[in-house]
Amino acid sequence: MLMLQNLFSKSCNMVNVAIVNKLTSDAKILITGGSGVVGLHLYQAFVQAGIRKDNITSTYFSRDVKHLEKVFDGINFVKYKDISVLADKSFDVILHCATYGQPLMYTSNQMDTLELNTADQFKLLKKLKPNGY
Numbered sequence: 557m558l559m560l561q562n563l564f565s566k567s568c569n570m571v572n573v574a575i576v577n578k579l580t581s582d583a584k585i586l587i588t589g590g591s592g593v594v595g596l597h598l599y600q601a602f603v604q605a606g607i608r609k610d611n612i613t614s615t616y617f618s619r620d621v622k623h624l625e626k627v628f629d630g631i632n633f634v635k636y637k638d639i640s641v642l643a644d645k646s647f648d649v650i651l652h653c654a655t656y657g658q659p660l661m662y663t664s665n666q667m668d669t670l671e672l673n674t675a676d677q678f679k680l681l682k683k684l685k686p687n688g689y
Contacts, residue, residue, distance in 0.1 A: 569601075575649055575689050577605075578689075579607065579648055579649070581606045581607055581608050581611075582608060582611060583607055583611060583648040583649060584611050584613075584645070584646070584647045584648050584649075584685075585602055585607060585611060585612045585613065585647060585648065585649045585650075585651075586612075586613045586614075586615075586642075586647040586649070586650045586651070586680070586683065587599065587612065587613070587614045587615070587650075587651045587653060588614075588615045588639075588650070588651070588652045588653055588654035588676075588680065589615060589617075589652070589653035589654030589655065590614030590615060590616070590628075590631075590651075590653060591614060591615070591616035591617070591624050591628075591633075592653065594653045595614060595653050596627070596628070598651055598653070599612060599614065599628055599631060609629065609630030609631055610630055610631075610632065612631050612632065613631070613632040613633075613634060613642070613645075613647075614628065614631055614632070614633055614634075615633070615634050615635065615639060615654060616633055616634075616635060617635075617654075639679070642683060645683065646683055646684065646685045646688075647683055647684055647685060647688060648685055648687075648688045648689065649688060649689045650680050650681075650683060650684050650688065650689075652676070652677055652680055654676070655669065
């Protein structure tokens with residue numbers, strides 16, 4: 557467990573150094589798959605770096621959004637397949653973390669995995685501001 561914590565700590569520190577130091581507290585952030593373990597740590601890193609919670613949007617798949625709202629206080633949630641509701645929004649930073657975390661799911665749902673990791677990225681790029689990350 558400690559090794560995993562170190563990994564998240566290093567990853568979040570890289571987010572802090574590489575991205576957050578270049579943004580204001582009003583930056584708009586989108587984290588796809590943000591309701592998972594990686595998303596939770598990224599959310600916390602952005603909040604600790606001074607990004608306003610209400611400027612962070614996260615997608616979720618099947619979890620109960622009421623439970624998520626308690627864990628991620630103040631964040632905006634959108635069901636991943638309903639991302640079209642963000643049509644009028646653009647973001648300074650988009651972190652695409654939506655994919656299967658379990659190797660068996662990853663390999664048994666090859667077409668879904670391919671779509672999550674390719675076609676969906678093109679859709680997300682349209683939501684990124686011209687100077688975004």
